[in-house]
Amino acid sequence: MLEPEVLVLDEPVSALDVSIQSSVLNLLIDLQERMQLAYLFISHDLSVVRHVADDVTVMYLGRAVETGPKDMIFDNPQHPYTKALLSATPRADPEASKERIKLQGELPSPLAVPPGCAFAPRCWKAQDKCRAARPLLDGATQKSACFFPEGDGKPSAEAPAG
Numbered sequence: 001m002l003e004p005e006v007l008v009l010d011e012p013v014s015a016l017d018v019s020i021q022s023s024v025l026n027l028l029i030d031l032q033e034r035m036q037l038a039y040l041f042i043s044h045d046l047s048v049v050r051h052v053a054d055d056v057t058v059m060y061l062g063r064a065v066e067t068g069p070k071d072m073i074f075d076n077p078q079h080p081y082t083k084a085l086l087s088a089t090p091r092a093d094p095e096a097s098k099e100r101i102k103l104q105g106e107l108p109s110p111l112a113v114p115p116g117c118a119f120a121p122r123c124w125k126a127q128d129k130c131r132a133a134r135p136l137l138d139g140a141t142q143k144s145a146c147f148f149p150e151g152d153g154k155p156s157a158e159a160p161a162g
């Protein structure tokens, strides 16, 4: 317990004032380097994720929809949900805020996950295939679970039925 290799940090700074957040995050990064720790860092705050993460996994209704190195995820999101999340983060450039993607509908209950791609009811790119089959996390270094990914993303294979 005194010399852990992995720490799970679930929203460790979400309740803190911004100035204290920054001190705590810098302390965590310093500890990580000195003690060679691995962190599983869970957060809804993308600016915090960008500050501390090496690799990022984006979750939607309990499933990973995109994963890969931080810079690839932030600079070239391939899953529409990742793209929508990133479009909602505050930016210094006032023109950039015009590109914000507003998702339709409400977040479904995790107890009633939609069939096929769980994001389909809120996705502006959804097609019949998305409602009929579940996309698998697919790709090389950066992986996304989408039949019609953004940019140069690789279309996912379908999960086996059942």
Ligand code: SF4
Pocket: 079, 080, 081, 117, 118, 119, 120, 121, 123, 124, 125, 126, 127, 130, 135, 145, 146, 147, 148, 149
């Ligand atoms: S599989 Fe279809 S519904 Fe799901 S994220 Fe991709 S385009 Fe949207």
